Amino acid sequence: MSTPPPPMPQTAAPDWQAAPGSPYPTYTSPIPVVRTHLGHALASEWTKIKSVRSTLWTLGVFALLVLGIGTLTGLIVSSSESDVGGESPLALGFFGLLLGTMCIITLGVLTTASEYGTGMIRTTMVACPSRGRVLLAKALVFFVLAFVVTLVCASLVGFLHVAMLEGNNAGDPSGEEWLKGTLGVSLYLALLGTLSLAIGSIIRHSAGAITIMIGAVLAPLVIALFMFSSSLQDVQQALFEYSIPNQMSIFYANSLSESGPSGWDPLWIMLVATAAALAGAFVLQERRDV
Amino acid sequence: MIEAVGLTKRYGDKTAVYNLSFQVRPGAVTGFLGPNGSGKSTTMRMILGLDNPSAGQVTIGGYPYRKLPNAPRQVGALLDAKAVHGGRSARSHLLSLAQLSGIPARRVDEVLGVVGLHEVAGRRSKGFSLGMGQRLGIAAALLGDPQVLLFDEPVNGLDPEGILWVRNLMKALAAEGRTVFVSSHLMSEMALTADHLIVIGRGQLLADMSVTDFISANSADFARVRTPDTEPQQREKLSAAITEAGGHVLPEQDGGLRVTGLPLPRISDIAHDADVRLWELSPHQASLEEAYMRMTQGAVDYRSTTDQKAGLQQPLPPGAQPPMPVPGQGQPGWYAPPPPQQGGQPFPAPQAVPVQAPAGPYGGAVPAPGAPAPNPYAQPAPQAPQAPPAPAPAAPPVPPTAPAADLTKPEDAR
Numbered sequence: 001m002s003t004p005p006p007p008m009p010q011t012a013a014p015d016w017q018a019a020p021g022s023p024y025p026t027y028t029s030p031i032p033v034v035r036t037h038l039g040h041a042l043a044s045e046w047t048k049i050k051s052v053r054s055t056l057w058t059l060g061v062f063a064l065l066v067l068g069i070g071t072l073t074g075l076i077v078s079s080s081e082s083d084v085g086g087e088s089p090l091a092l093g094f095f096g097l098l099l100g101t102m103c104i105i106t107l108g109v110l111t112t113a114s115e116y117g118t119g120m121i122r123t124t125m126v127a128c129p130s131r132g133r134v135l136l137a138k139a140l141v142f143f144v145l146a147f148v149v150t151l152v153c154a155s156l157v158g159f160l161h162v163a164m165l166e167g168n169n170a171g172d173p174s175g176e177e178w179l180k181g182t183l184g185v186s187l188y189l190a191l192l193g194t195l196s197l198a199i200g201s202i203i204r205h206s207a208g209a210i211t212i213m214i215g216a217v218l219a220p221l222v223i224a225l226f227m228f229s230s231s232l233q234d235v236q237q238a239l240f241e242y243s244i245p246n247q248m249s250i251f252y253a254n255s256l257s258e259s260g261p262s263g264w265d266p267l268w269i270m271l272v273a274t275a276a277a278l279a280g281a282f283v284l285q286e287r288r289d290v
Numbered sequence: 291m292i293e294a295v296g297l298t299k300r301y302g303d304k305t306a307v308y309n310l311s312f313q314v315r316p317g318a319v320t321g322f323l324g325p326n327g328s329g330k331s332t333t334m335r336m337i338l339g340l341d342n343p344s345a346g347q348v349t350i351g352g353y354p355y356r357k358l359p360n361a362p363r364q365v366g367a368l369l370d371a372k373a374v375h376g377g378r379s380a381r382s383h384l385l386s387l388a389q390l391s392g393i394p395a396r397r398v399d400e401v402l403g404v405v406g407l408h409e410v411a412g413r414r415s416k417g418f419s420l421g422m423g424q425r426l427g428i429a430a431a432l433l434g435d436p437q438v439l440l441f442d443e444p445v446n447g448l449d450p451e452g453i454l455w456v457r458n459l460m461k462a463l464a465a466e467g468r469t470v471f472v473s474s475h476l477m478s479e480m481a482l483t484a485d486h487l488i489v490i491g492r493g494q495l496l497a498d499m500s501v502t503d504f505i506s507a508n509s510a511d512f513a514r515v516r517t518p519d520t521e522p523q524q525r526e527k528l529s530a531a532i533t534e535a536g537g538h539v540l541p542e543q544d545g546g547l548r549v550t551g552l553p554l555p556r557i558s559d560i561a562h563d564a565d566v567r568l569w570e571l572s573p574h575q576a577s578l579e580e581a582y583m584r585m586t587q588g589a590v591d592y593r594s595t596t597d598q599k600a601g602l603q604q605p606l607p608p609g610a611q612p613p614m615p616v617p618g619q620g621q622p623g624w625y626a627p628p629p630p631q632q633g634g635q636p637f638p639a640p641q642a643v644p645v646q647a648p649a650g651p652y653g654g655a656v657p658a659p660g661a662p663a664p665n666p667y668a669q670p671a672p673q674a675p676q677a678p679p680a681p682a683p684a685a686p687p688v689p690p691t692a693p694a695a696d697l698t699k700p701e702d703a704r
Contacts, residue, residue: 026316026437026467027316027437027466027467027468028437029363029434029435029436029437030435031363031393031394031397031434031435033360033363033392034392034393035359035360035392036360036362036390036391036392040389040390040391040392041390043389043390044386044387044389044390045386047382047385047386047389048375048378048382048386051378051379051382051383051386052375052377052378053377054377114375115375118372118373118374118375118376119370119372119373119374120373120374120375121373122335122338122340122369122370122373123369123373123374123387123430124387124390125338125339125340126338126339126340126361126362126365126367126369127361127362127387127390127391127430128361128362128390128391129339129355129356129357129358129361130356134390287342289335289340289341289342290335290340290341
């Protein structure tokens with residue numbers, strides 16, 4: 001491949017003291033020109049995400065929370081010699097993952113918003129004027145990273161709990177329960193993180209976007225807790241059922257209520273929300289000044 | 291080749307760039323000058339497709355930046371030395387950019403060597419000094435070995451060795467046939483580096499010409515003529531002859547004459563015809579800095595005022611003279627008149643300059659000094675903090691040595 005000669009405007013320059021040689025000398029780089037595509041952006045984003053410490057810290061704290069809290073709850077239950085009555089031991093993994101969402105949200109927001117905060121985004125956009133490609137690459141790299149890390153942690157905690165709670169009359173989790181407790185919840189968390197990434201790209205401010213996302217996770221549940229009036233009962237019910245912690249608990253079949261989303265529903269809800277936020281981020285990014 | 295046509299950018303009701311048209315050609319270093327807030331960086335961002343113009347367009351090689359094929363291989367830019375993630379090492383930063391642009395990874399070490407950062411390549415850029423940050427930004431610009439290069443204030447924070455290096459780098463890049471567009475505040479630096487100048491003020495084009503043309507068009511090149519001190523009537527005679535021939539004469543305090551508007555040989559001829567002996571006939575060319583000051587004085591947005599310390603100072607004892615202010619403090623249009631001696635006559639207004647800048651929307655009428663000129667971008671003039679609000683923002687105390695009548699106040703064409 002060789003450099004296509006840059007098209008030169010034909011307007012004759014008036015009385016310009018031309019540089020020696022041709023009126024418009026050109027420079028051709030010896031480095032071969034490659035037509036860039038999404039793969040290049042993915043490689044670049046992978047380099048970026050692994051070369052900042054915040055990735056290591058947030059994911060490290062995430063693993064610590066999930067594994068640590070999982071181990072602790074397992075120890076408490078197994079040492080109490082109580083009878084869990086044939087329930088799935090996987091449900092104990094919920095608490096660690098619930099706290100871990102904070103780390104995933106933070107990392108998701110930082111992946112986009114920190115570029116705006118540091119000004120790096122301008123360098124990136126100059127290197128790749130296809131803005132959508134950059135955002136897509138960010139979202140994909142982050143999604144895969146968050147999914148893999150969550151899957152590993154959730155699976156480890158699952159095995160741990162099954163082994164620890166053998167003496168407490170815990171049931172043997174079915175294949176579906178395993179699938180939801182590992183794959184399902186990991187996809188859900190990775191999507192939640194990608195939603196945060198899209199919000200980070202829209203808000204372009206790390207602290208603001210993290211606050212919004214933590215509010216989105218906690219506020220519905222907290223508000224619903226204080227809805228004592230009976231006329232608000234339906235609202236309270238909906239807030240409970242569709243709050244993100246409750247949606248997560250559905251993967252462990254211990255929802256707050258019998259009605260509302262069930263099975264794999266939370267995943268589809270989160271998928272739609274993430275897709276909508278990403279679409280908004282794409283549109284805004286195309287239009288806005290960087 | 292960068293080409294801007296009618297480029298305009300508005301942020302709300304503030305116009306940052308208005309109707310800017312220029313071309314930046316290959317094979318030369320083009321300097322981009324203007325006071326703070328004149329729209330240089332905004333223009334650079336529009337060239338790079340980061341900001342969308344409100345009107346007009348700017349193209350590189352015929353394409354708007356965001357439609358340019360292989361953009362990072364055709365254009366490299368240093369916009370802002372701080373536009374990196376401080377937590378990332380220099381090498382990782384450049385590697386991510388190389389990967390994004392489809393540039394081989396070994397090129398990263400090459401450019402790190404070029405800018406002299408290979409020894410700190412593994413360090414996080416947060417700990418870099420301003421100069422090291424500039425070098426990293428220059429490395430990023432050179433990464434794609436591009437045909438067009440833009441540098442926004444590249445020598446900020448560099449040591450003298452680094453400044454020399456950047457200067458030679460710019461010239462070498464241009465000599466290879468590349469387009470090099472450099473903004474800077476350092477006039478001495480631009481005088482040495484740039485071949486061509488584009489000057490803007492308040493977002494509008496003030497000049498687009500070669501450096502030498504710019505200096506002679508915007509500075510008071512003058513000839514100093516001295517007649518024998520012993521015969522003052524010869525001086526009068528010569529003054530009259532020169533004025534008659536179309537030159538402008540200004541007496542200097544020590545008996546010399548400043549002549550503008552006539553070439554040196556002509557002055558000599560006139561003196562000879564008038565039968566006047568000359569003791570001195572010497573050319574004086576102003577610096578780029580002076581030319582720039584003269585041109586942009588009406589377009590400066592942020593100007594310091596005299597620190598009056600009103601009400602805070604002890605009253606002067608009767609009869610004491612207030613201290614002489616240092617020239618340049620709080621005086622509009624303080625650009626130094628060519629300085630032969632203290633307390634000399636103020637230098638004439640730019641109408642005495644032989645060639646007026648062709649593209650100067652500010653070069654028009656000269657209203658009374660101190661009169662606030664009508665300004666379409668009317669915004670509260672930034673004032674240095676003062677104890678009492680100054681009654682008239684454009685009327686700082688004019689010290690005795692101030693050039694009294696030579697203020698080309700901004701008079702916008704619209």
